[in-house]
Amino acid sequence: MARQILHQRCLSTFLFRRTISTAAADTLRNSTTIAPIPSPPEPHNSNPRTRTPLVKQFETWLENLKPGFTPYDVDEALRSQSDPDLAFDIFRWTGQQRNYKHNSTTYLTMIQIAVSGKRYQHAETLVEEILAGACSGSIPLYNSVIKFCCGRKFLFNRAFDVYKKMLTCEDTKPNLETYKLLLDSLLRKFHNVNVCYVYLRGVKSLSKQMKASGVVPDTFAMNMIIKAHAKCHEIDQAVRVFRDMALYGNVPNLYTYCYLIHGLCEKGRVDEGLGFYKEMREKGLVPKGSSFMILICSLAMEQRFEDSISVVFDMLNESMSPDLLTYKTVVEGLCREGRVDDAFDVLEEFRKKDGFMNEKTYKILLNGLHYMN
Numbered sequence: 001m002a003r004q005i006l007h008q009r010c011l012s013t014f015l016f017r018r019t020i021s022t023a024a025a026d027t028l029r030n031s032t033t034i035a036p037i038p039s040p041p042e043p044h045n046s047n048p049r050t051r052t053p054l055v056k057q058f059e060t061w062l063e064n065l066k067p068g069f070t071p072y073d074v075d076e077a078l079r080s081q082s083d084p085d086l087a088f089d090i091f092r093w094t095g096q097q098r099n100y101k102h103n104s105t106t107y108l109t110m111i112q113i114a115v116s117g118k119r120y121q122h123a124e125t126l127v128e129e130i131l132a133g134a135c136s137g138s139i140p141l142y143n144s145v146i147k148f149c150c151g152r153k154f155l156f157n158r159a160f161d162v163y164k165k166m167l168t169c170e171d172t173k174p175n176l177e178t179y180k181l182l183l184d185s186l187l188r189k190f191h192n193v194n195v196c197y198v199y200l201r202g203v204k205s206l207s208k209q210m211k212a213s214g215v216v217p218d219t220f221a222m223n224m225i226i227k228a229h230a231k232c233h234e235i236d237q238a239v240r241v242f243r244d245m246a247l248y249g250n251v252p253n254l255y256t257y258c259y260l261i262h263g264l265c266e267k268g269r270v271d272e273g274l275g276f277y278k279e280m281r282e283k284g285l286v287p288k289g290s291s292f293m294i295l296i297c298s299l300a301m302e303q304r305f306e307d308s309i310s311v312v313f314d315m316l317n318e319s320m321s322p323d324l325l326t327y328k329t330v331v332e333g334l335c336r337e338g339r340v341d342d343a344f345d346v347l348e349e350f351r352k353k354d355g356f357m358n359e360k361t362y363k364i365l366l367n368g369l370h371y372m373n
Helices: 002-018 022-030 053-064 071-079 084-095 104-116 120-131 139-150 153-168 176-187 193-212 219-231 235-248 254-267 270-282 289-301 305-317 324-336 340-353 359-372
Strands: none
Touching: 071 084, 071 104, 084 104, 104 120, 104 139, 120 139, 120 153, 139 153, 139 176, 153 176, 176 193, 176 219, 193 219, 219 235, 219 254, 235 254, 254 270, 254 289, 270 289, 270 305, 289 305, 289 324, 305 324, 305 340, 324 340, 324 359, 340 359
């Protein structure tokens, strides 16, 4: 008898959320004509031919979830649902049953289902419940919540609320993934120099806390710290972090050197930027096009044209082409130094080497040299 009551209660809840009954639809269609004669409600039709696929799915779940179910059983039931709304109904109904309470596993599964199904409002509600202490936390659960909050602009502060909650729990201290998620979310805020300085304090705080808690950063985490300092023109600190990479057994990669080259050139320390460029080339790493061009322009502006031209040819050998401004900085810089013949010769060499230079770009550069001459 209890089983039948449970069945009817779940089914009625599901049908109320999903469909409009046929009797209600008929009443709505006939309301403008003849009022129907009231009649008692028909009993539930258990004929499988008249049940919808969603009702069958709900009933199947009901059969599988036996009385006295555990969080493990609920987790299996949630994962078996293809409909995120149905999964949320299951999650809510089970949470209201006596002698049962959701744990970190079921909350984690439900958040993952809600986010993947783009039910962001459900996910936001679950986040608030977790912060309120609805379940015992776990590192995977908190990291999942932080990742979701970092992806939503208006939940940015909530991510750090979760981080603070992790710090207060002995069993859920932040790990490397936690710090990388938070560092990445801060770096997305680095739109201009003024904003960079505001959020750089957060990067420094996370870096200190990571070291204090004994979390060993990897290359990705240290690259983000280097990028944050380089963006804010705190290049000495960026280089210091670069030197510390060896202490943690991390190997600098392409992005490490590119962040340093950009920061050093923007700070006017071109010679050091060229040194890091040569170091990365010796390791077989190829800079990004933007790193090539900022180094070329910086060298040309300091009248170091031989080094600048050498980097241009290096870039061309990697099947990358400088933009018009970079070319103009080099060839017109030679003209300003009185090396007009060298400028024309170099332009012809660039044209031969650069398969991407079109006729329009070549004529603009050539006309600019004639005008300056």
